Amino acid sequence: MATPSAPEKSVSPIVVAGQLTLRTIRGRNGPFTVGRLATHLGVFEVKDPELEQYPEGKYDGQFIIRYIFPRSYPVGGGMRFEIRASLDGMTLEGIDKLSRDEARSFATQDVDPLDEELGAQPAAMPAKPAKASRPAKPAPVQASADPLVDTTPFGVDAPTPASAAASGSAEDGDAALFGLLWPLRESVRLDSTIDRRTFRAQIARLGELGYTLDYKTQEWSRQAELQPA
Structure with missing residues (x-):
């Protein structure tokens, strides 16, 4: 699970010019999008939900940075540390395709932001069963009446x-x-x-x-x- 770190909010958002590079990665929940924002203030990782709808590529524009904060999470056999920016809006002016090197600069083992939000843990090795027993009948999953409330159990794919x-x-x-x-x-x-x-x-x-x-x-x-x- 990622190490929690409360973001430090500034008094007011900062508007900067920059380039947002988006990369689509395929994970266990399907494809997800991660971004990297390059500005005169520095280079920041961006994993806001809004990015999910944009195709892979490089976008020039103006970006409203709400806050910047450090984040760490386990990847493979170690930890990954990054500085993230949370956006409050953006105005995009143009798009270019990613080069092969630019695409490879993103970690293919990147954690899906959905798993991160749900606090997903790496799957543990199953313990050796002592004796075979009759499996219990699983209880039916009740659907939420509110379509915006996610009640899907962890490890179960959401219905299309x-x-x-x-x-x-x-x-x-x-x-x-x-x-x-x-x-x-x-x-x-x-x-x-x-x-x-x-x-x-x-x-x-x-x-x-x-x-x-x-x-x-x-x-x-x-x-x-x-x-x-």
Whole structure:
């Protein structure tokens, strides 16, 4: 588990020009996004939920830094230490692709921010059973009535929007997933302050519904369907 460290908040956020490099890494929960912000103040790791919706690449722009704090967590057989920046907003101006060296500069063993938020521990080696016994029948998992409350037990993959809607209509599943954003309009701005698992599910579902992200406006827009000739 990462060593807790309370961030030191400044009196007011700092606005700086810089370049945000985003890297998509595949973990046990699926793909997740980590960032690195280079500014005249220094280079900081960024793992804000909002980054989950942006494709991999290098983004130039203006960034509002809310606070900067140290963080450490176990990786492999040791510990990793980093200085993180928490963002209060950003205005992105352009995007470039990552070079191979830039992609490799990110640790592929990086901890998924979702696991970090849940306080996930590395899996322990199972103890040798003394005697075989009849397994107890697992208790059914009760679903939360609130779609923004994550009740998925640790170690169990969250249901995809498609499977979540299997017991009812797809519209019912989407209504539960998007909450106050439903019904979706032609342009949608997601709320990154909800729990990260739900936020990822919303991003995946918007892609399935034909929405794409405009990183400059930070809104998802439905693509016009091609008309038959």
